[in-house]
Amino acid sequence: MSERLRLMAVHAHPDDESSKGAATMARYVSEGAEVLVVTLTGGERGSILNPAMDRPEIVANIGEVRRKEMAEARQILGVHQEFSGFVDSGLPEGDPLPPLPEGCFALQPLDVASEPLVRSVRSFKPHVMITYDENGGYPHPDHIMTHKVSVEAFDAAGDPERYPEAGDPWQPLKLYYHVSFPRVRFEALSQMLDERELENPYKEWMKRIDERKWPEWEITTQVRCDEHFETRDRALIAHATQIDPNGFWFAVPMDVQREAWPYEDYHLARSLVDTDIPEKDLFAGVREAVRA
DSSP: OOSOOEEEEEESSTTHHHHSSHHHHHHHHHTTOEEEEEEEEOOTTOOOOOGGGOOHHHHHTHHHHHHHHHHHHHHHHTOEEEEEEEOOOOOOOSSSOOOOOTTOGGGSOHHHHHHHHHHHHHHHOOSEEEEOOTTOSSOOHHHHHHHHHHHHHHHHTTOTTSSTTSOSOOOOSEEEEEOOSOHHHHHHHHHHHHHTTOOOTHHHHHHHHHHHTOOOOOOOEEEEOGGGHHHHHHHHHHOTTTOOTTSGGGOSOHHHHHHHOOEEEEEEEEESSOOOSSBSOTTTTHHHHHHO
């Protein structure tokens, strides 16, 4: 194949790329594809979730710290990465919810928020894009806005009349949503943990999923990537302010993860190429189109 396959993953904050689809990206990098992570905000309003990092000097420089963490995670995954330059909106809490901070990403007009991503699409020329569903994967304002911006960029990047100052047109061929927390995955992990009489953190997790009643997208595509789960975990741990290495993410033995659910899961939202569902490859149908 004369042209390398290219994958773009669009995320809201530093660390999102390592908790959603990281093993998939590492697999495709190992197979020779080019992968670009576009991080739309700097994560400046993110909470410190690792108690060991909750120190005054970290809090005072959280934006700079998270950029350094992102640089380390990028190297571990072997991907390219760029920031779009928007400011984290934070996660509002309370009843009623407080207003979002002035100037934050989630309050930007759609065309303003989308223009940098359209520019990135036209520059990198991805064949496939990955992003969040319309609920953001979970209802964080920046994740929901990331969905809107990603769909806008997918639709607009190939149209020379839209965003004419953002570079020469390029049309991606497929758009996927992460299916990050499918109940069927947790059921499989939970069953195997019970069979082996191991501690099972997923029973409580599944209760929380059921209580929240978040919509669950059909899994159209499963990418087998268990050989890269360790790489995923190292990238996660690189985001030291966000990930407690003794926390929930690492509670299940690796052999259980590999045997019970060796995949990362996706929903095919848009496709301009022929493909058969279910898929095992994000580039299904694309490989043939690129060869042609």
